[in-house]
Amino acid sequence: MGLIDSHAHLTFDALAHQVDEVLARAEAAGVDHVISIATDMADAARVLDLARAHSCVSAAMGFHPHEAGKITDADWGLFGNLVVEPDIVAIGEMGLDYHYDFADRRVQQEVFARQLEVATPTGKPIIIHCREAHDDAVAILREGGYAGRPVVFHCFTGTQAEAAALDDNGWRLSFTGVVTFKNAGDLVEIARSYPLDRMMVETDAPYLSPIPVRNVRPNEPAHVAHTARFLANLKAIPFEDFAAQTSANTRAFFGLR
Numbered sequence: 001m002g003l004i005d006s007h008a009h010l011t012f013d014a015l016a017h018q019v020d021e022v023l024a025r026a027e028a029a030g031v032d033h034v035i036s037i038a039t040d041m042a043d044a045a046r047v048l049d050l051a052r053a054h055s056c057v058s059a060a061m062g063f064h065p066h067e068a069g070k071i072t073d074a075d076w077g078l079f080g081n082l083v084v085e086p087d088i089v090a091i092g093e094m095g096l097d098y099h100y101d102f103a104d105r106r107v108q109q110e111v112f113a114r115q116l117e118v119a120t121p122t123g124k125p126i127i128i129h130c131r132e133a134h135d136d137a138v139a140i141l142r143e144g145g146y147a148g149r150p151v152v153f154h155c156f157t158g159t160q161a162e163a164a165a166l167d168d169n170g171w172r173l174s175f176t177g178v179v180t181f182k183n184a185g186d187l188v189e190i191a192r193s194y195p196l197d198r199m200m201v202e203t204d205a206p207y208l209s210p211i212p213v214r215n216v217r218p219n220e221p222a223h224v225a226h227t228a229r230f231l232a233n234l235k236a237i238p239f240e241d242f243a244a245q246t247s248a249n250t251r252a253f254f255g256l257r
Ligand SMILES: [Zn+2]
Pocket: 007, 009, 037, 093, 204
């Protein structure tokens, strides 16, 4: 069984014009499935088209916290229609970004909570973007009734204590190429002790190219193999076992066919 890139943005400019080549290179690298994430409603239409055209692509959509200040009533109408769309496997990425603060924090919080509320009846997994906002993100998820529900903090870069708090709520964290960086810090130890039967890997392409392709831009799903190899070595297990287990985890978490 091949690897799955559980979080990429195939519709972003750096990749959108070369999707066929990107998917061919992924397949050649042993990456046989990609979950492409939309960050606003125009993007959601594009990821749906992509998923319907390529059996190796699944779609997720939400309002990224960077977009929280720009959402119209029409966007909310579209969101309400798309959450129940069977070709949307997960809702998000959504959450809070207090690092860039591209939108007012109060607005980010309201947009996050409202998405959760609309998504709840679907039972679909939730993809979280959280940067320097751990306590508020956990509080909003818990107030939304999401303790014990399927939630993944994508591109987790927090502390051991924050990772433990997610675990206490039954939530996942997933690993990008950041874990391969020289300054990965806490993240290496978090990954080393993270249960293999909960682990998922991702690129966040076109961003965050892993070592040893750090200088290759844009990042693309084929490169998740480098992150997977790093993590397999870290956990001292054969690469093939790591690939099979993380893919099984990802298929189960997202309900992929
Ligand atoms: Zn992303």
